[in-house]
Amino acid sequence: xxxxxxxxxxxxxxxxxxxxxxxxxxxxxxxxxxxxxxxxxxxxxxxxxxxxxxxxxxxxxxxxxxxxxxxxxxxxxxxxxxxxxxxxxxxxxxxxxxxxxxxxxxxxxxxxxxxxxxxxxxxxxxxxxxxxxxxxxxxxxxxxxxxxxxxxxxxxxxxxxxxxxxxxxxxxxxxxxxxxxxxxxxxxxxxxxxxxxxxxxxxxxxxxxxxxxxxxxxxxxxxxxxxxxxxxxxxxxxxxxxxxxxxxxxxxxxxxxxxxxxxxxxxxxxxxxxxxxxxxxxxxxxxxxxxxxxxxxxxxxxxxxxxxxxxxxxxxxxxxxxxxxxxxxxxxxxxxxxxxxxxxxxxxxxxxxxxxxxxxxxxxxxxxxxxxxxxxxxxxxxxxxxxxxxxxxxxxxxxxxxxxxxxxxxxxxxxxxxxxxxxxxxxxxxxxxxxxxxxxxxxxxxxxxxxxxxxxxxxxxxxxxxxxxxxxxxxxxxxxxxxxxxxxxxxxxxxxxx
Numbered sequence: 001x002x003x004x005x006x007x008x009x010x011x012x013x014x015x016x017x018x019x020x021x022x023x024x025x026x027x028x029x030x031x032x033x034x035x036x037x038x039x040x041x042x043x044x045x046x047x048x049x050x051x052x053x054x055x056x057x058x059x060x061x062x063x064x065x066x067x068x069x070x071x072x073x074x075x076x077x078x079x080x081x082x083x084x085x086x087x088x089x090x091x092x093x094x095x096x097x098x099x100x101x102x103x104x105x106x107x108x109x110x111x112x113x114x115x116x117x118x119x120x121x122x123x124x125x126x127x128x129x130x131x132x133x134x135x136x137x138x139x140x141x142x143x144x145x146x147x148x149x150x151x152x153x154x155x156x157x158x159x160x161x162x163x164x165x166x167x168x169x170x171x172x173x174x175x176x177x178x179x180x181x182x183x184x185x186x187x188x189x190x191x192x193x194x195x196x197x198x199x200x201x202x203x204x205x206x207x208x209x210x211x212x213x214x215x216x217x218x219x220x221x222x223x224x225x226x227x228x229x230x231x232x233x234x235x236x237x238x239x240x241x242x243x244x245x246x247x248x249x250x251x252x253x254x255x256x257x258x259x260x261x262x263x264x265x266x267x268x269x270x271x272x273x274x275x276x277x278x279x280x281x282x283x284x285x286x287x288x289x290x291x292x293x294x295x296x297x298x299x300x301x302x303x304x305x306x307x308x309x310x311x312x313x314x315x316x317x318x319x320x321x322x323x324x325x326x327x328x329x330x331x332x333x334x335x336x337x338x339x340x341x342x343x344x345x346x347x348x349x350x351x352x353x354x355x356x357x358x359x360x361x362x363x364x365x366x367x368x369x370x371x372x373x374x375x376x377x378x379x380x381x382x383x384x385x386x387x388x389x390x391x392x393x394x395x396x397x398x399x400x401x402x403x404x405x406x407x408x409x410x411x412x413x414x415x416x417x418x419x420x421x422x423x424x425x426x427x428x429x430x431x432x433x434x435x436x437x438x439x440x441x442x443x444x445x446x447x448x449x450x451x452x453x454x455x456x457x458x459x460x461x462x463x464x465x466x467x468x469x470x471x472x473x474x475x476x477x478x479x480x481x482x483x484x485x486x487x488x489x490x491x492x493x494x495x496x497x498x
Contacts, residue, residue, distance in 0.1 A: 010050070
């Protein structure tokens, strides 16, 4: 019988946090691939760590038969799973190693590997375990097109329960039969990949909006009727009161007594009570319609074009990438309004080229916005410390930009465990409040949620300063950059072609 993943009454919050990330979650997941979609910091990685028993829930249960494996999004660690994979000599190990074109010496050269090469080792080690539940957290980060297609091909053959956290809309659509939306600690399972599920979500929101507007009109009408009934009841109260009557006006007193006995004097009051009951029911219905308030999104980078026409220049250079690999760079220059993409296969020196450039820049440090490819734990700690040292007014500006990138400022301030996507947004926000003359980004879409990628893309299209981007995201690159510098593999090494 196929494994079923059952989540029952699950609750969780991080120690020291005042926000409960999940409360009384219930869900059944069946075999096949399910995408987990949500904003950075919404708890996607936390949820799958709970499923893989890397975290312990405060309450509730997660039940399934068999084993689970979590492949993390961060690739800076040489994990225990990779150790086991390296030390194994079974056919399965060599199958996956060959499938991802992993060389034996890579395991001993971990510090010198590109992020894409590390990612391929992480993926091979996870698939080699052949778990019943396989969780991949941003598996296409750092991968070139060939590696991405190889990964898709092998994942389509997986027969267990697959959970995918990814910002790659096309990859989700190709792989996943269901999508799990995570918003404000609530889960919603829909059929289809990203495109189908997002269309269904939009239809649901339109239906909810229509019902909410209808109830709003009914509430307004009912409120008006209640005001009228309240006035009528007040007049009835006045009429049945004996206050002000002459002590000897026996006829008037008798009429009031008769009205009270017959119940006619309470008719208006009874109608008002009925209307109050209907009004309360209406209010309850409106509260149950979960209309999600959309935060204002979209960023604009506060930049200025440099007074210098040429921001960077280099004669022909050769960069040594390791013991034998070299990258040949021709004479190059970056002008103040250039928008340049750098592309090429994994391991061909794209990040090394960026680091070479950054060291040679003569621009003031504060006028360069540099976003690295991977957010390590060391960098995370530095980013958090930098934020904590800001003045309250600058903290407010930073939180405003983070909100416009789709993350909740409240949960951000409360979080003791920032996700890589949240850290990257914080770096973006630091750059936004400074006047950048040159923006350098190494795989900027890695770790970001889909809405944030759209916001960033729109902002970079409109900046006046120079932009240099390393990315495997073809659409992102085409929408922003005018020039493409490609690193090609030749017999004598790697060559940058401008």
